[in-house]
Amino acid sequence: MGLLSDSDTQVLKQHLSVIDTPVSLLLFTQTFGGSEGGPIAKQVLDEVASLNDHISVVEKNFVLDTDDRAKYAVEREPAIVVLRNGEDTRMRFLGAPTGYEFVPLIESILLAGTGKVELEPSTVKMLDAVTTPTEIKVFSTPT
Amino acid sequence: MAFSSPHITATAVEATSFMDLSRKYHVTGVPKTIVNDSIEILGALPEEQFVETALQPGN
Numbered sequence: 001m002g003l004l005s006d007s008d009t010q011v012l013k014q015h016l017s018v019i020d021t022p023v024s025l026l027l028f029t030q031t032f033g034g035s036e037g038g039p040i041a042k043q044v045l046d047e048v049a050s051l052n053d054h055i056s057v058v059e060k061n062f063v064l065d066t067d068d069r070a071k072y073a074v075e076r077e078p079a080i081v082v083l084r085n086g087e088d089t090r091m092r093f094l095g096a097p098t099g100y101e102f103v104p105l106i107e108s109i110l111l112a113g114t115g116k117v118e119l120e121p122s123t124v125k126m127l128d129a130v131t132t133p134t135e136i137k138v139f140s141t142p143t
Numbered sequence: 144m145a146f147s148s149p150h151i152t153a154t155a156v157e158a159t160s161f162m163d164l165s166r167k168y169h170v171t172g173v174p175k176t177i178v179n180d181s182i183e184i185l186g187a188l189p190e191e192q193f194v195e196t197a198l199q200p201g202n
Contacts, residue, residue, distance in 0.1 A: 090153065
């Protein structure tokens with residue numbers, strides 16, 4: 001049984017239909033001794049990817065794929081890295097993207113897949129002025 | 144923000160699955176935002192206020 005209801009699936013498919021650029025979701029999980037969230041994250045991503053041909057899920061082994069872990073600075077699992085046309089968007093998710101993390105996941109996929117930024121001009125101006133590495137973490141909960 | 148700036152990385156963290164991180168950053172309510180391990184923003188702010196707080200000079 002899927003995590004998404006039939007009605008959610010239809011609405012989501014409609015939302016994702018504007019995507020015109022390939023989006024890859026790199027999913028880092030640990031097969032043995034991994035967290036409970038790994039299989040859930042995979043199911044969520046697989047269901048979302050099934051709704052649009054431009055979205056794909058690329059599974060990475062948290063233990064073995066050390067080069068990719070280093071490349072994307074992945075220190076925990078499950079972790080999701082969002083790529084646009086193979087390029088890092090610097091948008092990440094730690095933990096299964098359910099509950100309150102599901103909408104941000106969809107928004108990040110839409111952003112990666114369309115390139116359409118919906119920020120205020122003043123925000124864009126401030127972002128252009130950022131010249132040093134800046135790490136933002138946003139904590140949320142499933143419910 | 145991360146998508147629009149090559150210098151910014153943004154990670155959404157599911158707090159209950161990573162209790163060590165939640166403890167480290169004193170997450171007692173959500174959403175809670177941490178910027179460069181130094182700036183803390185509790186709750187959801189309007190975009191302008193959020194950006195001004197998150198990107199304040201010196202961090």
